[in-house]
Amino acid sequence: MTDEDLLALAATLAERAAHAINAIRAAGFAVERKSDESPVTEADRVAEALIVEGLRAATPDIPVVAEEEVSAGLITKLAHRYWLVDPLDGTREFAAGRDSFAVNIGLVQGDRAHLGAVAVPASMEIFGGIVPQGLAWKRDAAGQRAIRARRIPEKGATVLASRHYSDDPRLDRFLDGRKVAEVQKIGSAVKFCRLAEGAGDLYPRFGRTMEWDTAAPQAVLEAAGGRVVSFEDAPLRYGKPDFENGAFLALGAA
Template identity: 40%
Template sequence: MSVTQELLDQVDTIARAAGDAIMEIYGREFTIEQKEDKSPLTEADAAAHHLIMDQLALLPLQAPVLSEEDTASFAGADDNGRYWLVDPLDGTKEFIKRNGEFTVNIALIEHGKPVLGVVYAPALNVGYVAAKGLGAFKTEGNTAPVAIRVAEHAADQPWRVVGSRSHAGDSLLQLLDKLGEHELVAMGSSLKLCLVAEGVADAYPRLGPTSLWDTGAAQCVVEQAGGSVVQLNGEPLSYANTREVLNPFFLVLGENDVNWPALFN
């Protein structure tokens, strides 16, 4: 079964329903637990996870699901090399801070590559959807989807680089020194990648830990908008090895003529 506009719309509906469940909890007091890796877990993470799992099971395209909230149940991709990759609530720390910069991420992976991606930020009512061959689109509020495209960096303009809201880190600062004139654009969750996809930023160097489910959906948005998501060696970020859920460091790039991987040598 090929990826269709109908399937993309169905997944977008699922992400928005999960967003509604998250916002119901966001509007009241909620419990916060701690996972084994010391990261926070809220009622909203669990509510969104269960809703997404139930709804994906009803889709005509059936594939195993790798969700951040239930990695133990995932046995690998199906015979077609496909699986759903889900982060029910990306940016739990942002959710707890109540700054609105958290998302629902749902991607379809095929042979290690994201071929469909939905990123929905329920507190902002902003969504990004993309699929191979269909393009990448953004919605704000109840407006119709608008096609998005990465920006072409102009040589006489400073680089717009997505960075951490709280601290940049020594590795990023060293990179920016080599890059030259720049300005930092701050954002939380997978929205960082989407800023590059829609041309609001030129690049997002991620020099810290992330997991597969943090990036899969937004990577599809970036790629279908004409950008790229590559490791520091220049190879595309891959989702083929699900036994290792941590991503290597990576770069999210729009259109430019700078050899970014070379900046790390």
């Protein structure tokens, strides 16, 4: 399968998972707690089963690492290429009745995000990107079109902050002295997608994330001309112990 084929597969499965999540949201659901006290719902499990089954059927030679499987102790052996799946990124947002949650399906090659698809179920937006090709797009009710990250406007940067960590004093210290037009509080991988389509400029992340949180949206953003780096300007890489990311900056075209 070509990169285009793999991205089309990821986008199709992300869209199907988004419809399944919306159906569960409409019907009502319970919120449970995993061993690390993070929330989980029926939507997480149903979406993951749909995605994992589809990926393994279509690409049996590419391992799949999925959040809920890892939480249950099922960790697939990695290879040069592997899928990273977060079936419902932003479960806190979903459980609280907000709309900033996403479906992430990313393909890692070596130790870098190679391509990915992100679905935003509440608005049924689908984002896709292939990093080496510099190709990123968005699909919604108006159709599919190319997207590009922007340079910071003269009025200053639009900063996208994680809602869960928006009161972190490190954010104020980081922004001190920078020209900031506004700070928007948004949950989940939606922040990367807004940067990729030129609706924001900077997303500093200080708190803990996992590799399945970032692989797909990083691919979308970097394919759109943005960057995801550590605070020391090193690329965000994959295959780390326990799949944990350190602090990072997601940037537009600046």
